[in-house]
Structures are given as C-alpha cells and as structure tokens.
Amino acid sequence: MSDSLIEMTNAQLHYKVGNSISAMMGLPSTVKAVDGVSLTLKRGESVGLLGESGCGKTSMGRVLVRLEQVTGGSARFDGKEIGQMKGAELQAFRSRSQMIFQNPFDAVNPRYSIRRTLEEPLSNAGIKRGEWHDRVIAALELVGLGDPEQFLERFPHQLSGGQLQRVVMARALILEPEFVVADEPVSMLDVSVRAGVLNVFRDVRDRLGLTAIYISHDLALVRYVCERTIVMYLGRIMEDGPTEDIVHAPLHPYTQALVAAVPTPHVDQSHAPLPIGAGAPDPRNPPSGCVFRDRCPLVQDRCASDIPQPRKIGTRLVACHFAGS
C-alpha cells in the first residue's frame, strides 16, 4: 500500500463549448476548467481547495469522484486511473470515495424519506438488508443528529438546511469511505449553523482518518478545517502549502490578494485596497503564459510568454516567476 491515495499528474479537464458558428467566428471552442494540475494527497491528509468561482476547484473535485473524467493527464486513486475503472473495481471505488454536495436542498431526492436516501448507498454496496437499519442509525448519530429514529420517515422539506446537510454527510459517510470531497458544504447554510456542520466534518474526518478535499472560496473556513491549502486560479494551481504559512505569509500575488480580501469584524478599521482588479478574465480565453498576469501587480514581459512552473519556496510550491524574490 503506497503512502499516497490521490495522485494527479498534469491533469486536464477541457469542456467543449460553442458550436460550428462560434467556431467560424474564431471563438475558442474549449473551456479549460482544469489545466495541467499535479498534486499528491497522502492518506489521512486533508487539503483545502481555495479559489474564486469558476477557477476549476469544483471540477477538480468532480474528477476525483468520477462525475467527470480527465481529458488529458492522469488522475489516480490508490494507484489506479479513476477514469478507467470498470465493473467491480468501479463499484468498489464508489464506496471508497464520496462527495458532500454544496446545496443540501438539491442533493437529496425530495420524494425520498431520509431512510430511503441513506439506504441507497447501502443497497448499491451490496450490504445485507438486515444491517441497514443499524447502519443508518449509526450514520445519523455520527453526523450529530441526536435521536436519529425520529428523522427516518421524514422528508427533506421537513428538515432545516443544517439538518439536511448532516443527512448529506451521513449519506457520504455511511459506507465508511477513505476519501471524501466536500464541495463548499456550508456555503448554502445560515451562518449560525455553519460552525456546527464544520465541527461535525472535522470530528468525523479525524475519527475515521479520512483523506479529504475541502473545496471553498472562503479562506477562513479552509483555515478552520485543513492543515494544507491549495490555491487555484483559472484551472491552475497557484500556491500549495501549509495553511498557516499561506495565511500569515502568502507568497503568490493572487494568494496575497485573497488573504487581504478576508473581511474582518472590525467595520471601522479601514481595509487595505485589493492589489488586483475585480474581475477574472473569460475562462474561454485566458491570458497566454501566466493566467494571472492581467491582474498581477508584479507582471513583467516574461509572464506573457512563459507559463510559470511550480517552484519550491520554503514549505510551499508557488507558480510565479517573481514571488518570494
């Protein structure tokens, strides 16, 4: 058994967009949601995937649970290419790798009772019907839904967002997976219940020794949950390293902007202005060379021609020609 559970090597996920007419007009025909990402996740490690919307962080998570398949490069789970699994191997993968979805109201079938929702993975994994009840109860207890019996015959619309997100987590965890992708699991919830759900996620992860990817656009949440952070921008990794280092001394100019943009509760304290512009470029038509160069305060001529490769700076990997110098 090797040390690493997830390995991505130069992974790409390019979507075809547009039609023959837009192609004739010279518009680009692909969106590079993930473009040349390499990363390794050790067993038991949890990583925060940070970036603004449209940067490809969700796409990357979807590749790792095989809701999408890489169009280039490779993405391996426990040494096996995820996109090439078939039959029993795929079935086994399905119970070893799970996803917690962003919108709990959409992630459970409104026609299904909580019991049916939770029984579906059990039945798929071929677990004996006699064990279902106990497993369902155990999963609901695991995610902190006290007195689980009362939830079994309820329907999603009878639950609050926080309760529903716990059900979604219970469904992801009921098969005791090794790897979980959590796609902004609290972004649809009231602030008042976020902490509860986050704590459950942290506790369960530690108790089960999960390898986890926590996708978020919120640095504060990532910091709360993960010891390692990966910052993405337009399908590429900008910076990768220990969360505390990134928070306290961001190296990549994009990360610096993200850290500066975290709001503080001190409203009268004036905010340092963002060193970058407000809008990301059209992902169909990213800048040549470094994708961040048109918003970058450090930009020089070289950035337009050379794609910066990740460089090791201290504890971190940084994809910038000039960072740290």
Next chain:
Amino acid sequence: MPEAAVIRKPRVLSRVFSAVRLPVGDPFAVVGLVIYALFIVTALSAPLIAPYDPTEILYTENYDLASDLLPGEEGHVLGTTSLGRDIFSQIVWGARSALLVGLTAAFMVAFIGSIVGLLSGYFGGWVDALLMRLADVAFGIPFLPFVIVISAFSEPSIWNTVIAMALVLWRDTGRVIRSQVLSLRSRGYVEAARVSGSSDLKIILRHITPNILPLSFLYGSIAIGWAILTEASISFLGFGDPDAISWGFMLQDAFNSQALARQAYHWFIPPGLAIILVVSAGFFISRGYENLLFPKLGR
C-alpha cells in the same frame, strides 16, 4: 417486522397515485374527468346499456324495415339509421372502440415517447443523436396520409390508427421528456446517487422516471383525444373497419345516406357530439395537468 410487509403495498400504490396526481383542483379538469368517467363506464358496460346489437338490422312489429326512424319512435331513443340500426346502441358500442383505440394509442405514445426521452436525455451522445434524428423523421411524416397508407397496405382495422400513432406521435412526447430529463440529470441528487454507486438503470427508474411520469400522463391524455379524432377521420374517409362500429363509422354512414339532404340530423349529431365531448374532456384534463406541472405559467 411483519407489519412493514403489510404496509408496503398501499405505500407503493399511494406513491403511484401521488406521481400521477389527478388534477382535481381545476373545475374544467373536473368536468373533463366526469365526462371521462361516464365515457369509460359506458364503454365497459356497453352490452348492458345498449338495447340492440349495433350492427343488427331491425324490423318493426309489422315486419317492416325499421329504417329512418326519428328519435323516440318505436322505442328507439335516438332513432335508427337508413339501414335500420339502432343509433343509441351504436353510440354506446362506439364508445367502446373509441376507448380501446384511445387508451392503447395513448399508452403507446406515452410509453414509447417516455422511453425515447429517457434514453435520449440521460445517455446523450450517439443515442441522443440517433433518436432525435428519428424524431425529426417522424416530425416530417404527414400524419393522416401516413395512416391511410398503412390502412392501404393492411386489412382495414381500428388498430391501423393505433399503429400509425405509435409509429409517429411519440415524437412530441419524446422531445418534451428528453428536455425534462436533461435538466433532471444534472440535479444534485442524481449526481449523489451516481457517486454512491447507483447504476444508470437504477438512477433512471428511481430518481428520474417518477419526475417525468406526470408529463407522460399529460401527453398520454392529449393522445387519447388525438387517437379518437384520427380514428373518426379515417373511418369517415372510408378507410376504417366496416365491421367495427365507431363514431367515425357512424358519421360516414350518415354521410353516405345523405343525412344532410334528408335533414336527418339525428344521424350525425349524436356521434359528432360524442366525439366533441370526449376529445374536449381530454383537453380539459390535460389542461389541468399542465397547471399542475407548470403552475407558474398562469393563463
């Protein structure tokens, strides 16, 4: 738990009912449902209601041919035809063939259309391309001439209408259901089911089909009216089964007997009225379904 096994059956039934959802909130739909109920009861108990065999040539007590009787004469509620057949009995038996044609054609249309829509929308790719090009072909076929061609190549029978509808009219249902499936396929719970290892078949049957069933029923209920109307047109044009009594056949019979010139309104008003009632009842019901399905459309 032995109790659970007992409870399970009605739960399945109620699930089917809640999926089908009769549109009882809409007054028009309720009128439609009542007409349909009468129509179905009439069709099912035709031998009990009809006083005569609809094809039997009747004679009066004086052994004269009982032809051209006006409504009410000699105990014939709606009179008789020029061949001496009882019109009321024909209407009653006509309901039976209308129901037969309507239901089978509607079932075929809804069934084939739903299957096509599900496969096309869910799998996409070449399955989608193939089925949708077939739908394009079906859209290009003019319907009534197609039925006539089918009738010409086979024995005259009411089933020609059903076959023709099954071959052509799945296209609308298929297209609509496909678009619905396309949006359902990307719903979170469908993706969640896939991540937790549900097979395509299971996802289609358990997560997607229950959501398109009301649409299937909408298109099915539209198809009932279409089928009855088509069968009537075909019979009226003379391509129908001469041995099967249908409302279209009655209209043709009236036409051949020069009903208008002889001012024999009782020959064609009853079958015409019956067709109008049943077809518009179908329309009311489908309108009710539409309100249920797309409450935001308004009117």
